[in-house]
Amino acid sequence: MKKVQCLALVLLAGTAMLAQMGQSSSSSNSGSNPVTETARNMLERQEKNFTAAAEEMPADKYAYKPTEQQMSFGKLVAHITTSNNFLCSKLTSQTAPPQQISETDPKDKLLTELKSSFDYCHTALNNLQDSQLGQPVTLFGGRQGNKAAALIGLTNDWADHYSQAAIYLRLNGMLPPTAKKTQTAAKE
Numbered sequence: 001m002k003k004v005q006c007l008a009l010v011l012l013a014g015t016a017m018l019a020q021m022g023q024s025s026s027s028s029n030s031g032s033n034p035v036t037e038t039a040r041n042m043l044e045r046q047e048k049n050f051t052a053a054a055e056e057m058p059a060d061k062y063a064y065k066p067t068e069q070q071m072s073f074g075k076l077v078a079h080i081t082t083s084n085n086f087l088c089s090k091l092t093s094q095t096a097p098p099q100q101i102s103e104t105d106p107k108d109k110l111l112t113e114l115k116s117s118f119d120y121c122h123t124a125l126n127n128l129q130d131s132q133l134g135q136p137v138t139l140f141g142g143r144q145g146n147k148a149a150a151l152i153g154l155t156n157d158w159a160d161h162y163s164q165a166a167i168y169l170r171l172n173g174m175l176p177p178t179a180k181k182t183q184t185a186a187k188e
Contacts (some may be wrong), residue, residue, distance in 0.1 A: 009010055009094050009152055018049075018080075020054055022167050032130070033128075033129050034128040034130065035060055035130045035133065035148075035151070036125060036128045036129060036133075036151070038183050039125055039128075039151055039154070039155055040125045040126070042155050042158065043121055043122065043124050043125055044075070046155075046158035046159070046162060047121075048098065048177070049161050049176075049177050049178055050080060050114070050118075050158065050161065050165060051111070051114060051115060051117070051118065052177035053162065053165040053166065053169060054064055054077050054107075054110070054111055054114055054165070055075050055111065056169060056176070056177065057107075057165075057168065057174070058152070059106065059107035059108075059137040059170060061073060061172055062074035062103075062107050062110070063101070063103075063104075064168060064171075064172060065168075066167070066168065066171055071103070073109060073165070073168050074103035074104065074105070074107075075103035075163060076164060076165060076168070077110045077111070077114055078101045078102060078103050078105070078110060078113075079161070080114065080117070080157065080158075080161045081099065081101060081110070081113045081114045081116075081117040082099065082101075082117075083154070083157045083158075083161075084114075084117035084118060084154070085097055085099060085117050086118065086126070086140070087116075087118055087150045087151075087153055087154040087157070088120050088121040088123075088124035089120075089124070090137040090138075090139065090147060090150040091125065091128050091147055091150055091151060091154075092123070092124045092127065092128075093135070097117075097120055099117075101113045121154070128147070128151075132147055132185065133146060133147045133148035134146050134147070135146065135150065137149075137150055139153070140167075154175070162176075162178075164170040166179070
């Protein structure tokens with residue numbers, strides 16, 4: 001019985017040492033801010049995809065909406081711009097940049113504001129550390145949360161609204177940027 005207990009203790013200690021070694025090597029590879037680093041990587045990808053989708057949609061289709069209850073493509077672009085500015089301001093604990101855009105603004109104005117909002121998010125995320133994610137902030141509707149909630153809400157918005165933009169493009173006979181990449185890869 002003592003041999004089994006000693007063997008279990010040795011195995012447990014060895015497992016703990018291996019786990020610690022793995023944690024040390026992975027943290028040296030991924031940095032000390034794995035959450036914010038992941039969000040920064042997502043920002044690069046989502047900015048490229050969403051901006052390309054907004055550029056792809058013709059200006060005369062910015063008023064398009066699949067049903068009366070849904071937002072127009074122009075409103076979608078304005079919404080993600082507003083959301084980027086609001087949530088990224090929460091990550092910096094600063095006031096959101098002033099903006100006055102409307103879904104009926106011309107495509108070029110909406111695109112300019114969209115790109116500016118992603119630039120603002122780059123600044124916010126570049127200065128954010130994982131150790132700050134527990135700091136309290138006021139979110140949409142006055143709801144109390146923390147910077148982690150703002151960051152997760154931001155990444156969720158990017159995914160949600162890019163998929164919406166992709167559907168709008170497809171309904172208008174165009175391929176969304178991510179589908180173009182897939183189609184190009186399949187041809188190679």
